[in-house]
Amino acid sequence: MLRGLKLYDCQYSGNCYKVRLLLHQLGRSFDRVEVDVKGGGTRTPAFLKLNPVGKVPLLDLGGGRRLSESNAILLYMAEGSPFLPTDSFERAKVYQWLFWEQYSHEPCIAVARHLMRVLGKTPSEEPRLAELWEKGRQALEVMQAHLASRAFLSGGRYSVADIALYAYTHVAHEGGFGLSAYPAIRAWLERVAQQPRHIPIDHVFR
């Protein structure tokens, strides 16, 4: 018998949205626990016992098995599905995009969005924003160049690499990034949003 999945979640987090989107597209039901990240809900002793790193998303698989790091959850849950290539090199390219997302994309594009949208900072209040915009622009240029000749990031089809990069790219404007200079990214965002069983970041599960 499959145990129920429980997702420790945060509605506005792009990292959490990745997991909700994949689980929904896989047709997997799950219980959601909304964690008040801004209010310190990931730093309580009870939560740190579940995830010593103190972050969401955290997926409880049952039987004491819990998994953190959004892109690790994507790889684990997508195993054997059409969302992870079977060809070993195309699969490795998915790995490459997932690590690139966490090292070179999320730390600028998601962090700028967090400062502006979640914490309500303006550029004059937050000098880090200028640096984040410059680094984020470099990341968007890498995506633009790659997607200029491809429909999806790896393997010629929609995969967890697209889910991972979509999560914060489609809300990049909330961090002050314009996408007008990146037509290939905008076309790709539309293709991702047209995938079967796509849900928006603010989709509320009932």
Added chain:
Amino acid sequence: MLRGLKLYDCQYSGNCYKVRLLLHQLGRSFDRVEVDVKGGGTRTPAFLKLNPVGKVPLLDLGGGRRLSESNAILLYMAEGSPFLPTDSFERAKVYQWLFWEQYSHEPCIAVARHLMRVLGKTPSEEPRLAELWEKGRQALEVMQAHLASRAFLSGGRYSVADIALYAYTHVAHEGGFGLSAYPAIRAWLERVAQQPRHIPIDHVFR
């Protein structure tokens, strides 16, 4: 016929060392191309054509296939070897540690080492160091707590998760981190260094 592997490499880089260590432990021979990272060798038009992200390590597999992101290279090359668990959950935990390393460990511990060892900065010259030390300390505490009851990071045996975390942890002192408060980390570093075919970061391939 297996094509020869070519590694675009940097001797002092922990991310590159991960790849050299795994390839050597797998018994795979490879050609090395030392790239002058400090001198801008990853930002030349010729290199950016090979890797648009402008970073080493970059592994050329032959036939126009190239892979970047150190931990993606580890996962790809370790497939089917004893360095990647076959159990799906233990394998997912390896993914988790690899993403954690790139998001929560490398950006503080490797960056502090880069500032001090490669660029020769002192704390008074580089105010970022204090923040990096605080974040790095948090990362080391996560490792200490995890390794206090385990010999290796995942699956009860040495894996690419250990290779990835060893790379910058064993030279953390070069970035100003002391490990005296972390006995479980020190014991684990010794276990990793005692693995068959271990090579140090400064091992020179002939």
